[in-house]
Structures are given as C-alpha cells and as structure tokens.
Amino acid sequence: MKNQIIIFSLLIxxxxxxxxxxxxxxxxxxTMATGLKIGGYGEITYNDPDSGVSExxxxxxxxxxxxKFDDRVSFITEIEFEHVKEVYVEQAFLNxxxxxxxxxxxxxxxxxxxxxxxxxxxxxxxxxxxxxxxxKLVPTTWREMGLGVYGRINSASLRYQAYVMNxxxxxxxxxxxxxxxGLRSGRQKGAESVGSNxxxxxxxxxxxxxxxxxxxxxxxxxxxxxxxxxVGSQVGLSMIGFDARxxxxxxxxxxxxxxxxxxxxxxxxxxSGKDLGSKMSGYYVEGAYNLLPLTAxxxxxxxxxxxxxxxxxxxxxxxxxxxxxxxxxxxxxxSYHLADGAVFKMDxxxxxxxxxDSESKGQFNMGIGVFF
Amino acid sequence: xxxxxxxxWSFVLLYFVVILCSSFSNHxxxxxxxxxxxxxxxxxxxxxxxxxxxxxxxxxxIKELTADFSGNRLLEIxxxxxxxxxxxxxxxxxxxxxxxxxxxxxxxxxxKKAKVLLYRESWGGEIGSKRWLKQFLLxxxxxxxxxxxxxSAISGATISVKSMTNAVNELLSSLNFLIQNKII
Numbered sequence: 001m002k003n004q005i006i007i008f009s010l011l012i013x014x015x016x017x018x019x020x021x022x023x024x025x026x027x028x029x030x031t032m033a034t035g036l037k038i039g040g041y042g043e044i045t046y047n048d049p050d051s052g053v054s055e056x057x058x059x060x061x062x063x064x065x066x067x068k069f070d071d072r073v074s075f076i077t078e079i080e081f082e083h084v085k086e087v088y089v090e091q092a093f094l095n096x097x098x099x100x101x102x103x104x105x106x107x108x109x110x111x112x113x114x115x116x117x118x119x120x121x122x123x124x125x126x127x128x129x130x131x132x133x134x135x136k137l138v139p140t141t142w143r144e145m146g147l148g149v150y151g152r153i154n155s156a157s158l159r160y161q162a163y164v165m166n167x168x169x170x171x172x173x174x175x176x177x178x179x180x181x182g183l184r185s186g187r188q189k190g191a192e193s194v195g196s197n198x199x200x201x202x203x204x205x206x207x208x209x210x211x212x213x214x215x216x217x218x219x220x221x222x223x224x225x226x227x228x229x230x231v232g233s234q235v236g237l238s239m240i241g242f243d244a245r246x247x248x249x250x251x252x253x254x255x256x257x258x259x260x261x262x263x264x265x266x267x268x269x270x271x272s273g274k275d276l277g278s279k280m281s282g283y284y285v286e287g288a289y290n291l292l293p294l295t296a297x298x299x300x301x302x303x304x305x306x307x308x309x310x311x312x313x314x315x316x317x318x319x320x321x322x323x324x325x326x327x328x329x330x331x332x333x334x335s336y337h338l339a340d341g342a343v344f345k346m347d348x349x350x351x352x353x354x355x356x357d358s359e360s361k362g363q364f365n366m367g368i369g370v371f372f
Numbered sequence: 373x374x375x376x377x378x379x380x381w382s383f384v385l386l387y388f389v390v391i392l393c394s395s396f397s398n399h400x401x402x403x404x405x406x407x408x409x410x411x412x413x414x415x416x417x418x419x420x421x422x423x424x425x426x427x428x429x430x431x432x433x434i435k436e437l438t439a440d441f442s443g444n445r446l447l448e449i450x451x452x453x454x455x456x457x458x459x460x461x462x463x464x465x466x467x468x469x470x471x472x473x474x475x476x477x478x479x480x481x482x483x484k485k486a487k488v489l490l491y492r493e494s495w496g497g498e499i500g501s502k503r504w505l506k507q508f509l510l511x512x513x514x515x516x517x518x519x520x521x522x523x524s525a526i527s528g529a530t531i532s533v534k535s536m537t538n539a540v541n542e543l544l545s546s547l548n549f550l551i552q553n554k555i556i
Contacts, residue, residue, distance in 0.1 A: 026426055027411070027461060028443035029404050029472065037468040066468045071403060071492060095494060103494070119528055154488070154500040208503045210524035245527035249520055254527070294521050340534070 039064035041121040041371040045128050050362040058084050072097040088189060090141060106147040108190040112161045112203035113217045114138050114241045114256045122369025126303040126335050128345045129365060131284050132327060133309045137258045138241070139184035145193060146201070157208030167199035170223035171233035175272030177223070179325055182260070182280050182311045183237070186223060197222040197234070211248045217241035232271030236263035250290040252301070257283040266317030277325070278316035282309020299337040306330050326354035343369045410489050411459055411474055415449055418476050418485045424451040426459070429556060439546035455479060461489070464539040466532045469493040473536065481547050482512050486540065496532030508540055513548035517541055
C-alpha cells in the first residue's frame with residue numbers, strides 16, 4: 001500500500017513537472033512581479049478673474065497606489081490632497097479579473113458618466129480648469145461606493161461597465177441639493193455615507209472606428225436620506241450622457257452631452273426652501289490643433305471650447321426658472337505638453353448667462369499639470 | 373497498525389504538499405501555458421493549419437537589438453518540414469502594468485497578425501480591438517509606425533497605444549537588423 005502511494009504520487013508529480021519543463025522550452029516569459037506601484041497626478045493653478053481677487057492654488061495633488069496581489073487580483077487607491085490641506089480618498093477598489101472579458105470591481109469608484117469624470121487627470125483634457133459642465137452637471141470628481149462588472153469585447157471594440165452604487169445624499173437633517181450646482185453638494189465620497197437606496201450606473205464605449213470613440217452613460221436611482229418618513233427628503237434621478245472624442249493627425253475634438261431628469265423636486269423644494277431644477281442639461285464642444293509636428297516629442301495644442309448648460313432647464317411646482325443658471329461659456333487657450341505626463345496650460349474664459357442684457361465675465365487662467 | 377496508518381497519512385500529506393508546491397511555484401507556468409495556448413490557436417487560425425511545429429529561434433543579445441529575444445520569444449512555425457513563418461510574443465508596459473502581445477509573420481517577415489494576448493490593467497485595454505490592430509498588418513521590417521499618423525489614436529488609451537506602437541517598431545527594426553546581418 002505504502003509503495004503504491006509513493007509510486008502513484010511520484011508518477012503524478014513527474015507528469016506535472018515534465019509537461020511544464022518541455023513546454024517551458026517553447027516560451028519562457030517572466031511575469032511582472034507582484035507588489036506596489038506608485039503614481040499620481042497634480043495641478044497647480046492660477047485664476048485671475050476680471051473682477052475680484054486672483055487665486056494661486058495647489059488645487060490637487062493625488063497619489064496613486066496600485067497593489068497587485070497576482071495576475072487577477074489588484075487593489076487601486078488614490079489619496080487626494082485638495083488645496084494642500086484637505087485630504088480625501090478619491091478611489092479605493094479591488095479588481096478581480098475573472099476572464100479576459102469579464103472583471104469584478106468593488107469599493108470606492110468613479111461613476112462612469114461622460115468623459116472627464118473618469119479621465120480627469122490634467123494632461124488628459126484642455127483648459128486649466130475642467131469644463132464647467134463637469135462641475136455643475138456632472139459633479140466631477142463624482143465617486144461613490146459600489147460593486148459591479150466591467151470588461152471589454154475586443155472583437156466588437158466595446159468596453160462596458162455596470163455598477164450598483166450608492167447615490168447622492170439629499171437629506172441628512174439638512175437639505176443638500178440646490179439649483180445653482182444641482183447635485184454637487186450631495187456627493188458623499190464614501191465618507192460614512194448614508195445608503196438608503198441603491199443606484200445603478202452603466203457605460204458603454206465604442207472604439208471601432210479609427211480615431212473615434214463614442215460613449216453612452218446611464219445613471220438611474222434615487223437620492224439618499226437619513227429619514228424616509230420626511231416628505232420631500234428624496235428625489236429621483238435619471239441621467240444620460242453621450243460623448244464623442246476624435247483624434248486625427250494634429251487635430252482632436254471632443255464633446256459631451258448630459259441630460260439629468262429629477263423627479264419629486266417640487267416636494268423637495270417645498271420642504272427645503274431650495275430651488276432644485278427638475279431637469280438639468282447641456283453640452284460642450286471642443287476642437288484642438290497641435291502646432292508641433294507629430295514626430296516631435298512635445299505637443300502644443302491650441303483649443304477652443306464652447307459650453308452651454310442649464311441646471312434649471314426645467315423646473316417643477318411653483319419654482320420659477322433662474323436664467324443665471326443657464327451658463328454659456330467660451331474658453332480659448334493652449335496646452336503645452338512638455339513631455340508625456342507634464343503640461344503647461346494657459347487660457348482665457350468668457351463666462352456668460354442667459355440673463356437678458358447680462359455681461360459676460362472674463363477670466364485668465366494658467367496652470368501646471370502632471371500625471372505619472 | 374497505528375504506525376502504518378501514520379505512515380500512510382504522512383504520504384498522502386506529502387503528496388498534497390508536492391502538488392500544492394508545484395501549483396504555487398508554477399504560477400508562471402500557468403501564465404505561459406495560457407499564453408502558449410492562445411498563440412497556437414491564433415497560428416491555427418491565421419495559417420489555416422491544424423498541425424504545425426513551433427521551434428524557438430535562439431538569438432544572442434546584441435546591443436543593436438531593442439526588442440527582447442530572451443526566453444524563446446521568437447518561434448519558427450513549420451509544418452511537415454516546410455517553414456511557414458514566425459511568431460513573436462512580446463511584453464510591453466501599460467500605465468502601471470505590462471501586457472503580452474503576439475505578432476505573426478510570414479516567411480519574409482511581413483506582419484500577418486497582431487494581437488493582445490493578455491492585458492492586465494483596467495485602463496487602456498482598448499488596444500485589444502481587432503479593428504485597431506489591423507493597422508499593423510501587411511507591413512515589413514522596413515516600416516515605421518507613427519502614432520496619430522499611420523496609427524490612429526484611441527482616446528483614453530494613449531499610453532498603451534504608444535507603448536504597443538513603440539514595441540512593434542522596436543521589433544521590426546530589430547528583425548531588420550538580424551536579417552541585414554544574416555543572423556536569421
């Protein structure tokens with residue numbers, strides 16, 4: 001009996017090892033070591049409005065830590081210092097690669113809405129400041145706790161993401177949402193966040209046409225409250241985003257369109273005395289041209305962006321539309337990429353509203369951005 | 373009897389330890405096995421072959437070679453002693469990870485297929501798109517791919533697009549050097 005076991009185990013072990021060693025002669029690849037990778041991004045900005053005081057700020061400094069447990073399991077986190085002194089965790093999630101096309105992800109994640117919320121590093125967009133639409137409509141950097149799936153289908157040139165996520169908080173004793181910036185003040189950022197209703201976020205990217213990328217984002221759910229019995233403490237939210245990016249030779253262009261429909265804002269406004277709109281929508285279009293040859297190591301993009309968005313596109317109940325929430329902004333400037341991952345930016349902005357006979361406000365911006 | 377039992381159990385235990393150890397130490401083996409399987413499948417498809425042989429092409433490191441030829445990354449494909457082409461498996465960096473890719477050549481080192489075999493990172497995986505990889509086809513070792521000129525950009529995947537473009541350029545120029553110097 002004993003001998004049988006020895007022979008059996010030796011045979012099995014031998015077959016396991018011998019198969020490997022013969023195949024190993026064919027292809028002998030070194031895997032990348034498991035362990036920690038450090039990266040980050042940062043922006044130092046100078047804003048000089050026509051009227052008012054100028055501001056010089058280390059706006060963001062974000063340290064990225066990616067820990068790879070093995071080929072399938074990794075943890076990614078970004079620790080953010082805002083304005084030098086405020087600390088946030090921007091992302092913190094665990095990835096599990098089930099197969100080549102299918103992955104699981106859970107933790108504090110970016111909501112995949114539009115372009116800039118996911119790709120918000122300063123070298124990835126033009127302008128010292130992110131597009132204003134990505135501040136007032138999509139409250140970049142919008143992140144919440146969640147769990148879901150993502151992956152790619154190479155044969156169809158598709159990337160997909162679908163997550164169950166926590167949502168904006170509308171009531172925690174105080175009412176958080178208001179007309180001027182919509183949902184922005186309701187972001188919970190994963191900090192002792194209230195979870196009364198699950199929300200759903202999904203996005204599909206299509207990149208099957210050369211130089212072109214289309215994205216469709218969906219978000220559906222209800223805001224969070226600490227007390228569901230308080231009438232008007234929650235609103236429903238359904239957001240849709242469509243975006244496109246195009247790059248050909250020295251020309252590049254992008255556009256984002258966002259439409260958010262909110263329900264029960266009349267009850268919310270009545271209870272809170274706030275002025276939250278029932279529909280928020282808008283878009284921006286941007287074109288850029290690289291003045292340097294494609295073979296150069298550096299890149300100098302001059303760009304022009306026009307934004308038109310309204311956080312009071314529609315209002316419900318007795319609320320009257322506030323025309324100053326309908327913004328029309330033009331930004332013109334350049335992004336000088338000194339190297340991949342290091343950029344110097346300068347631009348001029350004209351910020352107007354739909355208020356009749358109102359004057360646009362000008363602003364000059366300058367900034368340094370890095371991403372590594 | 374008690375002693376026998378102890379011995380038997382210890383051997384069963386030993387057996388599991390051996391298997392367990394082999395599965396741990398062979399984590400890399402699992403990786404290259406999966407990759408090799410994908411390589412073979414791709415060769416079958418591209419060369420329309422069921423049976424073929426793969427033989428490593430040994431190349432000594434020379435400073436002119438910017439591509440990595442260690443670990444038998446370059447394989448000669450043959451069937452019934454007729455040489456059909458070559459397969460090269462490369463590793464290139466993405467933002468914080470690396471990815472494995474395959475380039476299949478015919479006998480004249482003209483690219484027949486480019487494919488991403490294993491992409492680990494969450495971002496930049498768009499380079500796996502079949503449509504995008506088609507841009508590398510039918511080019512010989514004298515060709516140079518230039519990002520945004522004859523290789524289209526993919527927004528959100530810039531680092532990996534540049535990395536793959538650079539890797540294929542390095543492979544082509546290295547092969548060109550080997551051909552010029554009659555090493556292959």
